[in-house]
Amino acid sequence: MSYSPHSAAIQLASASRGFDHLFANEISSAKKVFNSESDPFHLVGAGCLSFLEASLGLEASKMTEATRLLALAEAGSRNALKAAAKSKTKASAAFPPGLEYEIANADTVVLLGITHALSESYMGYLQCIYAMNSAHGKFSKLYKTVFPNGLDSHTTSPPLTPFSWTPSVTPSPADSPAVTPKTSSSNLSLEPPVSSAISKKSARPPAKQSSSSFFGLASRWTSGTSTSASSSTSFLSPPTPTSISSMTEAGNSEEIQNLKNLIIAGTAFGFGLFNLVFSLLPKRVQSVAGLFGFAHSRRLALQALAVSAGYAAEGEVHGVFAGLVLMTYHGAVLLVSGYQADEARIIREYESVVSGIEARYPKGALWILNRAKILRMTYDPEGAIRVLKAGLEETKEDAANEHGEGFKQADTLLVFELAWIYLSQRQYAESAEAFIKLTELNSWSHGTYYFIAAGCHISLALSDGVSHEEKEKYLDKAQELLDAIPNLLDKRKVGGKDLPTEVLIKKKLAFYKEKQKLQGGDERNFARCIRISPAEELGIFWNNHNRISPSNAEVHIREWSALQPPVGIDSPYMSRPITTSSTSPDLDTPDELALRLLLLGIAHRSIGCVGLRIKDSLPPTEPASSSSSYVETPDSAPESIVDSPSLPLPSSEDINQYTGNASACLRASRELLSAAHALQPSIKVSTWIGGLAMFELAVLDLKEVEVEEKEEKAKGDSVPSELSVDLKKRWQTALKSARAKLDVAMALAPNSVDLSSRLDSRVAMLRDEIGMKAEIIDVTL
Known part of the structure; x- marks a missing residue:
């Protein structure tokens, strides 16, 4: 077959309509579009849809089908690329012919690799590395071609600062790891995505749009300052043309622009995802990856994903997926890392991503899910429950109105999230019902x-x-x-x-x-x-107790401390077990005693840090029912956050009660977690407790100094952007101490320990936050 940029653009526009249906939960319509043609873009669409069904549902049958379809897409894109290589016709002077097919081919390779990693097993991770080995050269080549001067040359924002959304100054490709190609001296001329619709022949039906562009608020992501949503200095805005006149193009200019958008956004997305996946693999697996010549830069990965996401406003598929990856990453950091160097910034970024895609696809379950996660992370679980229940109800209505097959796997995630929130709220009957529903x-x-x-x-x-x-x-x-x-x-x-x-x-x-x-x-x-409830035990692995209300934490503490034998550590909320001569201990094994200590330590820390929520948590966009709330909104917050209601908090009396006992709770937390770790040699079955206890102690080290920092800023003892010398030293000590504890945690979590790979990923995230904090306050570790 011969290569034609015009034909490729027509195929791309048609396949993009299928993705619009996919993102809007209209799976039947999406499948119909993807099955209507056999070109590489439609094959990738079919494979990607199946991959999402498999990855979101973790179903073996779906994974098999996803592998089959992705293999067909890989072969189809490879054949199309070979045909294009023989052609002298190309879409743009900036790119060689058929580069869009190389993007499609690289997409399939990465998705195949990720499918293997979904097992959360070390063998799966190794299979992922093996599959991605073939993608290494592809991404190096693509990156050199599309970004010869690095990603920074494709932004018009000021240089990144330590408070920017990617920590500190993003490394240039020349300084980044082996997977990152070196820069060249050539210059790449690029046009920003056109906002007008493409020709009627290939036009996509418009998705529901908001008045502002997808990442209209993204300018805050880089400078932390409030600017207009249409600001040309937005970090995520597509690049400004530098020498458009030097380009010679074949075919309709708008069609060609769509191909160029695909190439730029696709390369940035694939390169970012490739780096991010490796950065999140367990360290032991990363060491094996090093044998293949792989390395990673999570900062560069996040920056690349942000560049790609800048094209989502135009409906570019990779841009939307980049936004989804950023959502997933932000949500994971907020949920399981335990501590964030700049939580308010992460939530602002998360909010910006969700708001943009949510505006385009308001009924998409994936965006509803992330809206609920933001509410949960900002301590509004009841708001999250309302959003999830409304989303599930809307799914039922769409099915009744003959909208066809919905996105069942994405809807399942709404139920999954709802089940965990119910559990965190001690709504046990509702939680049990939701888990059985799954x-x-x-x-x-x-x-x-x-x-x-x-x-x-x-x-x-x-x-x-x-x-x-x-x-x-x-x-x-x-x-x-x-x-x-x-x-x-x-x-x-x-x-x-x-x-x-x-x-x-x-x-x-x-x-x-x-x-x-x-x-x-x-x-x-x-x-x-x-x-001790098995549900609460498994909740530790999902960090389900970290953001519970102080009142729920208090109830937990009273219940667990009431068990025989006595804990032996005092706090304002501990119960004293009722003893009789015939009373046998409720907990009579080191495993149970250590588990109770670990849970009590986490719950006490949750109460001890409650004061952080008063002035630093950002409000959700969902209306709050509580009348007793107070949040001090930073000047740099986006309009959607500034204008939204305040974050619900306990009453002032309750806040004062818990804040007054904060120091005692933090002290008790350290004693309890240390005691849990001390029992590690005696534990027979739950051998994961020692490592997790040490991880939680590392989090506590950081949280304690964070409390001090908030208190110092509240008193106005220093310039808001600066720390006192003493506090800076405290931070340096705490950061070093936390990092050392993470080393101990990993030493206690070899492959034979249950869910060690999950702890490994949490440790990796926390290490990043430690490094980011050190850069923010300018200390050496």
């Missing part, structure tokens, strides 16, 4: 869902004020769910191997049975020996 929506680990749901029923049984009849009912239901788990776990999962979570669950079931047997009880009723 078994009807996807084929991922039903055993995990049952385990958590059983834990919710145990929590209900252990709650105060429950009658004997209700307690028995909850325990019977918990036992029923626990009994069903072994058969569910026997169903092989991704790659024919047990998921890491399922490995942990098998060990816990055996542990409970042994405990019940040693206590002389009926092994068939082992749920009755459980004193």
Whole structure:
């Protein structure tokens, strides 16, 4: 077949319509568009849709289909690229012919690699590296061609500052790792994406647009200053043309511009995603990746994704996906890193990304999900619940109105998020119902869902004020769910191997049975020996207790500390167990004692840091029902945040109560976490506790000094942008201490420890935040 830029542009416009349907949850329409043609763009669309279904649902059958379709797309794009290479016709003097097909080919290679990594197993990670090995050369070549002078040459913003959204000054390609090609002396002339529609022959139906461009507020991302949404100095704005007249193009100029947008945004997206994936792999896997000559720069990855996301306002597919990746990354950092060097900045960036895509695709489940996550991260769980429930209700209405097949896997994520928020709110009945609902929506680990749901029923049984009849009912239901788990776990999962979570669950079931047997009880009723909910235990891995309300943390503390034997560490919220001569200990193994200490340490830290929420948390955009709220909005906040209601907070009396006990809670937290770590040599089953306890101590080191910094700024003892000499020294000490604790945590979490790869990723994120804070305050570690 011969290469024609005009034909390629027509194919691209048609496939882009399919992606518009995909992003709007109209899966049937998307599939119809992607299946209508067999060119590389439509093949990539079909493969990408299947990949999203597989990755979001973690379903083995979907992953197999995604692999098949992506392989077809890879072969199709490779053949189209070969045909283009033989042609003398090219879209632009700036790019060689067929470069758009090389982008499509690289897309498929990366997606195939990520599919392997979804298992969260080290073998899956290694398969990911092997698959991506072929992408290494592709991205190096693409980057050299499209960005010969580096990414900074494609922004018109001022130089990045330590407070910019990518920490400190972004390294130039010449200084970045091996995966980053060196700059060349050539100059690339680029036009910004055109805002007008393309020719009627290839025009896409307009998605619902807002009056402002997608990243209209993104100018704050770089300078931290308030500017107009249409400012030409936005970091995420596409590059300003430097020598457009030097370009000679074949075919319709608007069609060619779309191809060029694809090339620029696609290269930036692929390069950014490639670097980001490697930066998030466990360190042990990264060391293996080094054998292939790989290295990574997370800063450069985030900058590249931001450049790509600048094209999302024009509906460029890679730009939208770049926005989704940025959302996912921001959400992950806020959820599991434990500490953020500049939380307010991250939330502003997250808010900007979500608002832009949400405006274009208001019914898309992925954007609804991230809106809810922002609310949850800004301490408005009730607002998050409202958003999620409204989104799920809208999905039902669309199905009833014959909109066709919805995006079931994305809708499933709404239920998943809702289940965890219910759990954090101690709404155990609702949480259990949501986790069981997940078994009807996807084929991922039903055993995990049952385990958590059983834990919710145990929590209900252990709650105060429950009658004997209700307690028995909850325990019977918990036992029923626990009994069903072994058969569910026997169903092989991704790659024919047990998921890491399922490995942990098998060990816990055996542990409970042994405990019940040693206590002389009926092994068939082992749920009755459980004193700490399995749901709360698994919640540790999702960091589900970090952003709970102080009142919920207090209830947790009183319940866990009421168990025998006494904790032996005092705090304002500890209960004293009721003892009698015949009382047998509720917790009689080092595993249980260490687990209680770990949970208590996290809950105490949550209360101790409650003061941080008063002046530094940013408000959500969802209307708040609380009348007693106060947030001091930074001058640099985007309009959507400035104009939004204040963040709901506990009443002033409650805030004063918890703030007054903050120091005591932080002290207790350190003692409790240290005690949990000290029990590590005695732990038989839950060998992950020691490493996580040390990780949480590292977070505590940072949180304690953060409290001091907020207090100093509140008193006005220093210039707002500067720290006192003493506080700077405290930060330096804390940063070094936290980094050392992370080394200990990793030493306690070898491959044999349950969910060690998850801890590895959390450690990597926290290390980045430590490094960023050191740069912000200008200290050497």
